[in-house]
Amino acid sequence: MTPHPILKNPKNIAIYLGAWLIYIAVNFLFHYYKSPLSFASSLTNALLLGIFGSLLGIAIWYAVLYSYPERVGTFNTIINHILAALIFISIQTFIIISLNKYYFGTSDYDYVSRHIFRWIAPSVFIYVAFVLAYYIYIYRVNLQEKKQEEIRLTRMVKEAELNLLKSQLNPHFLFNSLNSISALTLTDPHKAQEMIILLSDFLRYSLARDGRQLSSLSAELQNIDRYMKIEKIRFGDRIQYTADVVSNTLSCTLPVMILQPVFENAIKHGVAESIDTVHIQLSAKLEQNYLIIVVQNEFDPTSPSRRGAGLGLKNIEERLKLIYHNDGLLKYRKENNIFEVKLIIPQ
Amino acid sequence: MENIRAIIIEDEEPARMVLREYIKKFPHISIIAEIIDGFNAVKTINEQKPDLIFLDIQLPKLTGFEVLELIEHTPIIIFTTAYDQYAIQAFEKNAVDYLLKPFSEERFNTAIQKAIEKLAVRQNDSTTVKKVVDYISSNPPHLDRIVVKTNSAIKVIPLEQVIYLEAQDDYVMIYTTGGKHLKEKTMKYFETHLPDRQFVRIHRSYIVNIDFIAQIEHFSKETYLAILKNGTKLKISESGYKLLRERLNF
Numbered sequence: 001m002t003p004h005p006i007l008k009n010p011k012n013i014a015i016y017l018g019a020w021l022i023y024i025a026v027n028f029l030f031h032y033y034k035s036p037l038s039f040a041s042s043l044t045n046a047l048l049l050g051i052f053g054s055l056l057g058i059a060i061w062y063a064v065l066y067s068y069p070e071r072v073g074t075f076n077t078i079i080n081h082i083l084a085a086l087i088f089i090s091i092q093t094f095i096i097i098s099l100n101k102y103y104f105g106t107s108d109y110d111y112v113s114r115h116i117f118r119w120i121a122p123s124v125f126i127y128v129a130f131v132l133a134y135y136i137y138i139y140r141v142n143l144q145e146k147k148q149e150e151i152r153l154t155r156m157v158k159e160a161e162l163n164l165l166k167s168q169l170n171p172h173f174l175f176n177s178l179n180s181i182s183a184l185t186l187t188d189p190h191k192a193q194e195m196i197i198l199l200s201d202f203l204r205y206s207l208a209r210d211g212r213q214l215s216s217l218s219a220e221l222q223n224i225d226r227y228m229k230i231e232k233i234r235f236g237d238r239i240q241y242t243a244d245v246v247s248n249t250l251s252c253t254l255p256v257m258i259l260q261p262v263f264e265n266a267i268k269h270g271v272a273e274s275i276d277t278v279h280i281q282l283s284a285k286l287e288q289n290y291l292i293i294v295v296q297n298e299f300d301p302t303s304p305s306r307r308g309a310g311l312g313l314k315n316i317e318e319r320l321k322l323i324y325h326n327d328g329l330l331k332y333r334k335e336n337n338i339f340e341v342k343l344i345i346p347q
Numbered sequence: 348m349e350n351i352r353a354i355i356i357e358d359e360e361p362a363r364m365v366l367r368e369y370i371k372k373f374p375h376i377s378i379i380a381e382i383i384d385g386f387n388a389v390k391t392i393n394e395q396k397p398d399l400i401f402l403d404i405q406l407p408k409l410t411g412f413e414v415l416e417l418i419e420h421t422p423i424i425i426f427t428t429a430y431d432q433y434a435i436q437a438f439e440k441n442a443v444d445y446l447l448k449p450f451s452e453e454r455f456n457t458a459i460q461k462a463i464e465k466l467a468v469r470q471n472d473s474t475t476v477k478k479v480v481d482y483i484s485s486n487p488p489h490l491d492r493i494v495v496k497t498n499s500a501i502k503v504i505p506l507e508q509v510i511y512l513e514a515q516d517d518y519v520m521i522y523t524t525g526g527k528h529l530k531e532k533t534m535k536y537f538e539t540h541l542p543d544r545q546f547v548r549i550h551r552s553y554i555v556n557i558d559f560i561a562q563i564e565h566f567s568k569e570t571y572l573a574i575l576k577n578g579t580k581l582k583i584s585e586s587g588y589k590l591l592r593e594r595l596n597f
Contacts, residue, residue: 172405175429175448176359182449183361186368234359272358273407275384300407 004061005137017054024050027122035115041108045096049119052092056123057130060084064134085127089120162212162322169206170264173231180233195233202226206257212323215256217249217284217291224259224282235271244283252284252291254345255323259293261312262341266297270339274300291345301337313341320345351376351466353399354391356414357427358383358406362448366401366427369455376459385409386501389417396420399462401446404428409503413494415480417501423462424476437482490540493521495528502528506545510575511555512537522579547594549573549587557594 006012028046031037037045067080096119100109112119177199184192205223221243228241263280270278280297313332320329324346331342353376357363363381370376379395382388385408392400392414400422404411411426412434426445428434438445444458493504504523513520514534521528538548548554559575563583566572571583573591583591 171430176362179365179429179448180359180361183365183368187364233361236360272405275358275407 002065002138002141004058005134006058006061016057020050020054020057023053036107036111038104038108041100041104041112044099044104045112045119048092048096048099049122052088053123053126056088056127060127060130061134064131064138068135068138081127081131085124088127089123092123093120158322159212162319169203173264176234177230180230184233191233195230198226198230202230206260213256214253217245217252217254217293220254220256220259221245221250221282221284223257224263227260227263228280231267231271235267237277238271238274239267239280240277241280242282244281246285249284249286249291252286252345252347254291254293254343255319258316258319258343259295261316262295262343265312265341266295266339270297270299274298276300286347289347291343291347293343293345294340295343296338296340298337299339316343349375349466351399351463352379352395352397353377353401354380354382354388354395354397354422355401356382356388356406356411357401357403359403362403362427365449369452372452372456373459383407385411385414388414389496389501392418392422393420397422398466399423399425401425401427404431404434409494409501412480413503415476416494417496421476423465425458425462437479443476443479490537490542493530495521495530497528504528506541506556507558509546509556510559510577511553511579511581514552544594547587547590549581549583549591551584553581553587555581557591560595563591 006016024046027049028042031042031045032039035042063081063084067077069077072080093116097109097113097116100112177195181192181195181199184195202223205219205226224243228239232239232241259282266278266280270280278298280295282293282295284291284293286292313330317330320343321327326346329344329346331344333340351373353370355363355366355378357366367378370378376399379397380391382391383406385406388402388406389409402411402414402424404426405428406414409417411428415421415424424443426434426438426443427448427450428445429448435445435447437443444461446454446458490506492506493509495502495504504521504525508524510522510524512534513522515529517531517533518529519532519534519537521530534548534552534554537546537554541554545558546554546556555573555575559577560573561576562574564572564574566582569585571588573581573583575581
């Protein structure tokens with residue numbers, strides 16, 4: 001529930017009461033000097049108007065809060081307010097007239113009853129002004145809340161998308177690696193242990209991150225080294241990996257685990273589909289403010305690609321778009337028997 | 348006991364090594380070949396007619412299932428795979444033996460025992476294997492390539508090269524940019540398994556790749572003709588015309 005805009009803090013209450021005191025004073029002085037009313041009548045009338053008005057000003061808020069068009073309909077809202085105003089102003093008028101009739105002089109009573117509109121009009125005006133002010137206030141608060149909610153939702157969706165896009169660990173890779181390890185335990189337990197450590201480090205790196213996090217190129221490359229070492233045990237001489245990295249790029253940042261799917265793709269469509277050696281080559285350099293990473297792999301052009309090709313790359317593209325708000329940060333092309341992926345990472 | 352002739356079809360050396368190690372304990376099983384790709388697997392199985400094969404699913408050139416589509420001799424098959432939900436379902440449903448990598452020696456021995464029993468009663472695997480292949484081909488949503496056997500070789504046809512298919516009794520003639528190939532499958536099979544945003548059954552006898560349609564002409568009152576980019580004219584039935592309109596938005 002929205003807190004009362006006036007009662008929610010002492011400062012607002014003070015300003016509110018101050019404004020009403022000024023209103024009472026002006027009303028009193030006006031009638032005392034500019035009308036035939038006595039001092040007592042002028043003061044009492046002004047005080048009554050002020051006390052009623054200030055209480056009403058506070059109370060209207062609750063009427064507005066429980067009787068707004070979206071809830072009870074526009075027609076009902078208007079009727080409710082007219083009724084409330086009518087009842088309230090009638091009571092106020094009745095009290096003012098009665099007091100003047102029974103406690104002050106006849107001239108006061110005559111004047112007040114002849115000019116009662118002077119006390120009714122400000123109350124009507126105040127009622128309408130408060131209603132409008134409160135409605136505007138409520139709509140503004142709702143609008144802000146809505147906007148914030150919207151921002152929160154978009155952020156949540158984006159976050160979810162990012163995490164989804166972040167390379168999901170491929171169970172195929174995991175089980176095949178475990179199978180290689182199981183083979184190594186038979187022939188070369190020392191190498192098996194080495195491989196378990198590689199695999200553990202790789203898993204740690206890939207699991208403990210969220211989709212938005214940035215990493216350094218050197219950390220990414222280290223992870224690719226692990227990945228390629230693991231895959232090399234599976235595929236042996238069918239894989240050959242070389243990296244050509246300009247040293248000033250090593251501290252560049254890029255989304256964590258953005259390179260691994262590129263290599264997974266190269267292995268899936270290059271190495272796993274071929275019986276010959278497949279070269280996978282990475283190069284990294286800095287151009288203006290962009291880190292340019294190119295990964296090339298050979299593939300067998302006579303082996304038709306299966307569907308699902310390029311899904312990993314699409315994910316990378318989406319991720320880059322979400323993180324850098326920029327299209328076209330991933331490019332790829334096929335030429336003869338070379339597949340090339342180019343990542344352009346803003347620094 | 349009779350000697351069992353086995354072939355290992357597996358592209359990863361460590362995986363082959365595990366199999367070799369485990370098989371060593373069975374002196375009457377001899378490994379007559381180790382194959383690392385689908386093409387050679389088909390060739391070797393047809394030539395050597397082994398009693399038993401260890402077959403991986405993910406292979407270069409052809410998948411293990413495509414290999415099974417193309418062989419003429421059906422040995423006892425033990426599938427080996429690391430992770431493939433479709434395949435595992437297919438195996439389980441059809442009681443074919445399979446080994447999930449990595450597998451233990453005990454698990455391997457059980458598989459071998461089963462294989463030996465089957466061999467002893469000369470019970471051929473071909474019907475169950477056919478069921479597995481059918482299951483696999485009916486379950487992934489779409490084909491992404493078609494394998495056919497020509498006289499001398501195996502051809503893998505990417506769908507982009509398929510122009511249209513024509514019903515021919517129990518066979519389907521596949522017209523491609525590089526020629527035509529006969530395949531023992533039904534039109535119904537291709538109708539349901541080719542991606543339907545690319546292939547439309549325009550007639551009882553034809554499924555066409557819409558990328559190859561050049562124009563559509565009125566033929567008679569209720570029939571139309573599809574004129575393909577290579578000049579071929581195919582009849583379109585009334586219902587086929589409706590499908591085409593939907594697919595091509597005209």
